[in-house]
Amino acid sequence: MSIALNRIPDRVRKIHLMAVCGTAMGALASMLKDMGYAVTGSDQNVYPPMSHFLVQKGIVLNEGFSGENIRYEPDLVVVGNAVSRDNPEVEMMNRMGISYCSMPQAVNHFIVAGKKSILITGTHGKTTTSAIIAWLLFRAGLDPSFVIGGILKNFGSNYRLGKGPYVVLEGDEYDTAYFDKGPKFLHYDPAVAVLTGVEFDHADIFKDLSQVKAAFGAFVSRLSHGSRLLAVDSDGNVDELIGACGCRVDRYGRDPGPAWRSAAESFSATRTEFEVFQRENFYHRFKTRMMGSHNLLNTLAAIAVADYLKISKPMIAEALNAFEGVKRRQEIRGEKRGVVVMDDFAHHPTAVRETIRAVKPFCGKGRLLAVFEPRTNTSMRKIFQNVYPLSFDGADVVCIRKPPLLKKVPPAEWFSSENLVADLKKQGRDAYFFTDTDSIIDFLVQNARSGDVVLVMSNGGFDNIHERLLEAL
Numbered sequence: 001m002s003i004a005l006n007r008i009p010d011r012v013r014k015i016h017l018m019a020v021c022g023t024a025m026g027a028l029a030s031m032l033k034d035m036g037y038a039v040t041g042s043d044q045n046v047y048p049p050m051s052h053f054l055v056q057k058g059i060v061l062n063e064g065f066s067g068e069n070i071r072y073e074p075d076l077v078v079v080g081n082a083v084s085r086d087n088p089e090v091e092m093m094n095r096m097g098i099s100y101c102s103m104p105q106a107v108n109h110f111i112v113a114g115k116k117s118i119l120i121t122g123t124h125g126k127t128t129t130s131a132i133i134a135w136l137l138f139r140a141g142l143d144p145s146f147v148i149g150g151i152l153k154n155f156g157s158n159y160r161l162g163k164g165p166y167v168v169l170e171g172d173e174y175d176t177a178y179f180d181k182g183p184k185f186l187h188y189d190p191a192v193a194v195l196t197g198v199e200f201d202h203a204d205i206f207k208d209l210s211q212v213k214a215a216f217g218a219f220v221s222r223l224s225h226g227s228r229l230l231a232v233d234s235d236g237n238v239d240e241l242i243g244a245c246g247c248r249v250d251r252y253g254r255d256p257g258p259a260w261r262s263a264a265e266s267f268s269a270t271r272t273e274f275e276v277f278q279r280e281n282f283y284h285r286f287k288t289r290m291m292g293s294h295n296l297l298n299t300l301a302a303i304a305v306a307d308y309l310k311i312s313k314p315m316i317a318e319a320l321n322a323f324e325g326v327k328r329r330q331e332i333r334g335e336k337r338g339v340v341v342m343d344d345f346a347h348h349p350t351a352v353r354e355t356i357r358a359v360k361p362f363c364g365k366g367r368l369l370a371v372f373e374p375r376t377n378t379s380m381r382k383i384f385q386n387v388y389p390l391s392f393d394g395a396d397v398v399c400i401r402k403p404p405l406l407k408k409v410p411p412a413e414w415f416s417s418e419n420l421v422a423d424l425k426k427q428g429r430d431a432y433f434f435t436d437t438d439s440i441i442d443f444l445v446q447n448a449r450s451g452d453v454v455l456v457m458s459n460g461g462f463d464n465i466h467e468r469l470l471e472a473l
Contacts, residue, residue: 004077004094006179008101008109012075017041018089019080020061021050024172025103027147027159028078031111033057034161042069042089044082067092074098078106085178102177104187111145112167112188118305119188121171121219122196122232123212124351125298128290129194131326132302134160134168139319140311144168150345153324166191166309173215175205183215186222192308193223194230194301198237201348204377213237220245230304232297233258252300254293256280260304262296267361272296276303284313288320291330292358294351330359333466336473338450343466346457347376349384353391359455360394366451370395371440371465373458374403374415381413389423395455397447398424398431399440404460437463445472 017029020041030053033039041054042062054061062069067088070077077093077100084090093100101109120130127150135154137144143164149172151158171185171193198216200209216237221244223229229245231238233253242249251258254265264275264285272290276283288299299320306316325331328345335341346355352372360368370392374380380403392398400417409415417433424431434440444454456465 004097005099006101007099008105009075009099012037014038014072014074015040015076015078016070016074017078017080018065018087019043019082020054020059021046022080022082023050023149023158024147024170025078025080026050026054028103028106028111029054029059030057031147031159031161032106033059035110040069040072040074042066065089067095070096070098076101076106078103079177079179081175081177081184083178090178102180102184102187104176104184107147107169108187111147111161112169115145115165115167116191117167117169117188118192118194119169119171119185119190120194120196120301121173121185121216122194123173123199123201124348124354125196125294125301126170126172127345128295128326128329129196129298129301130168130170132299132320132323133194133305135323136302136306136311136316136319137164137166137168137309138162139322140306140309140315142166142309142311148326150329151327153327154322171219173205173212174202183219185219189222189224190227192228192230192305193219194305195220195232195238195242196298196301197232197235198241199348199350200383201378203381203383209237213241217241217244223247228308230260230301232301250304252304253297260300262300265293265296267291267293267358272299276300278307283307284317286317286320288323290323290325291362292354294354295330295358330355334470336470337448338452339448339473340453341466341470342453342455344455344457345459347374347379347459349387349391352388352457353393355457356392356394356455359453363453364451366453367396367449368394369397369399369444369448369452369454371399371401371444371454371456373401373456373460373462374417375405375458375460375462377408379403380406380409380415382415385415385419386423388420389427392424392429392431396430398429399443400424400431400433401437401440401462402433402435437465437468441465441469441472444469448473 021043040060046063134146143162146168227247233251252260266273421433
């Protein structure tokens with residue numbers, strides 16, 4: 001029996017990607033196809049829109065995993081982190097002796113090679129910060145490449161192959177592959193790195209906060225001496241970690257002290273305006289369509305990176321004003337009967353809290369109806385049972401769905417949506433528990449009125465609640 005090798009051969013023409021329908025893997029497959037490689041892929045769950053997109057790109061897509069999918073002998077197999085050691089394609093790969101690698105290994109070899117990477121890491125804000133940076137570089141004429149975990153509205157894509165010297169990457173703390181359980185971001189050697197904050201998350205991967213901090217600590221300590229780290233200020237976990245950094249570190253935040261600071265902030269339904277100070281010297285005044293103080297921090301980090309890359313202040317200002325955002329981040333899906341339906345990816349307690357705070361001014365005299373689905377491996381566990389009740393301040397009505405995938409979690413660890421609603425009611429909140437999505441839609445149709453904003457928060461499709469609600473309204 002041949003033994004497959006965890007390496008990338010010198011000559012590669014045919015590449016197969018396992019678990020290709022993930023956001024990052026789909027982007028990688030598309031980039032490889034655009035680069036001229038013959039690309040095939042497989043996944044257990046093949047569904048639109050990713051499946052249609054990949055097929056339209058000319059990528060041969062197989063539904064389900066089978067050894068037959070790689071009998072054509074690709075030169076390289078890229079193994080996604082959702083693939084286990086006993087996967088039939090892995091077993092066939094090993095029998096045939098086909099070389100293989102992980103997704104970040106492939107990104108480094110095929111996309112980053114010969115370029116400088118800008119890597120954005122942290123528990124929150126990675127996608128938005130990465131997207132703003134990519135847009136600033138593009139508008140400045142730097143022709144960047146990027147691989148980001150969300151669809152940039154300005155590009156209609158989550159990836160781009162540019163000819164410029166920079167690649168913008170969203171740094172994922174999830175494990176890399178069955179043969180490499182370390183975080184993906186450890187594979188990159190960025191010229192510039194951003195650390196947006198560190199909190200406990202991903203309970204399926206990390207046991208506790210100490211393990212999360214260890215992962216980010218390993219990343220910070222490995223940064224090259226010539227790199228540059230931009231780290232959020234006023235975060236105790238980040239404070240502990242950056243002491244191990246051997247490169248230049250700048251901080252950014254809203255309180256006095258960091259190298260980059262925002263001030264004179266003004267939030268409205270359509271614009272956020274703010275001033276930026278660099279080492280306490282006035283830098284420039286900016287406007288953005290992004291809502292909320294958390295997005296202001298994401299924008300501030302992007303401004304600092306753009307300044308590092310010698311992009312002019314007027315160009316930064318013009319680009320920020322034209323930035324349209326990221327799909328599923330405070331995205332307005334439609335309006336019917338005067339009711340606005342907004343979609344957001346928020347699921348961690350901090351993200352839920354900050355998203356509600358950001359959206360509230362958008363409501364004007366109307367009400368904010370917050371709809372939350374605990375769906376992640378962390379939110380379905382009772383880890384944050386006593387924290388979520390503090391996350392819904394600002395919402396006028398709160399609708400909490402029963403977690404839809406509880407079977408993935410041991411019963412002793414189950415999060416209780418009923419208990420969350422009971423705690424919210426004790427605080428005087430108008431809160432309701434629902435066992436299914438249909439009941440939520442019925443409730444909203446009967447109770448939402450003109451001027452209200454329905455904010456739907458979930459990291460999943462939520463049974464297509466957005467379109468179904470709009471149709472029902």
